[in-house]
Amino acid sequence: MADHMLYAEYLTPAKERGSRGRWIWWVLACSLLAGALYLVVQVVLLPRLRITRIILEGDLPASSEVILERAGLDVGHPILFTVRTEEIRRRLEAWPVVAHVEVEKVFPGTLRISLASRTPLVYLLVDRDGVLVPAVCDEEGVVFLAGKQVPAVDLPVLSGVRFSKFMVGARVPEAVRAFLKDVDELRKTSPRTLGLISEFRLVARGEYLFDIQVFFRGYRVPVRFEGHLTEEKVHYALMILDVLSEEGLLEGMSEVDFRGGRITYTKRSGV
Template sequence: MMSSDYIYAEEQAGAAAHSRMDKILKRVLILLAVVLGVELVWLFGITPCMPFSKIEISGIPDLDRALVIAQAGITPESTFINMNAGKAEQALESLYMVESAVVHKRFPDTLRITLTPRTAVALAFAEVNGRLTPVFLDRHGVVFKIGAHDRELKNLASSLPIISGLVFENLNLGTRLPALFKGFLGDLERISLNNPGLLSAISEIRVQKKLYDGFELVLYPAHTPVRLRVGNELNEDMLRYMMLVIDVFDRQGVDTEEIDFRTGTAAFKVKEASSG
């Protein structure tokens, strides 16, 4: 009888200990659930509504940070929730030195702005305050730099095609050429990227307005006085063909002032010998 009472008492003690462990485990789980819930509320409910703790700007080191932040419309109240990244990108791309902008919100409170600067594909000249001044154009025809030091101009002139014949009215930083020049400037960019040596063989490209509409180009090679007349487009194959024709004419002693390539083949008129 005493043995069975002893076994029963042990079972009761074990059940009580197990019950206490269950209660402790439940309390721990409840506490963990509360902590996790608070953290989730903080992470997803509160932090995204707080001002950005970190704003990263890259791409154009010389561009003033305060200007970028102001142009993007970022204020002390800007948050992950209320920040309009698309609108900020459009505002930043209106800056004359910025070709493109990417604004990325990183959850929960970081903002990253990546700017792509404009790069020159051509050099032109315009009269500014009575002086002939270099004007730098990007592939979209945007004037993003006016003027240069002599040494800088010398270096850039050796690597950029010089365009003449352009008329700038009310010239300012951010001035944009008419849209009809965009294709031509895009051609210059492609050639300069793929075969810059071809462009270096041309000392000047003159834009000549057509009688009714559009324009055509007159190219002046660097090492021969002959003019090369083409339409309003340029490509590598066309330039190679023109250089080949010039070389053949030089070797054969053909004397001409202009070669016309507007039809796709070379047309020219031999100079008449002057009578004594």
């Protein structure tokens, strides 16, 4: 019995030593395997996982060189770790002319970038130190082109907009954005109707309220509205202007007023 106990006490440390030895060999093997995998990734895989092709899609009026510079990219970048699609998207969407960006990695070495440019809705004439500067904005009220960059497009003019600080990338005041949504809806539902309008002029009635003077092509006398601009209002105003013109009554008017559910007019001074 005593011999059996001595034998058990002798065996127990040996088992523990064997277990510790196997554990050390297991850790060492895992470390060697991890090191080998790291070398394979660094030496074999990463040099192959580089951008060899960049596909640019969309209607952005800019050269590929300008777009890639804005994105901070060039062919040959490692694609696996250093190219972060979300960062590229943020960089490009910070560009005022860009409305929306999608960036996608296509392995093994392609990066696809889809860009949608902002669509001009109206021209703006902005007073900058006594000089009228032309600009364009979209339905969200973002000014994305100004000065010599403004394209020659047949758009209505929006005047009377005031900016606290005018620059490319600025947005029109919030009160004006709801009106731009009306103009955009008119463009979508009846572009021919919008094409009859040459200018919208905002006339302030307080800090956040304004009336809208609408100038129609072929008529010198503007029409004043309040509230939302709708296709029905525009067609009704045109019908009234046609009647007044046929009756020879427009010559002495400076404005036709449709506010308050009534039609009134203002005579020109000296008439």
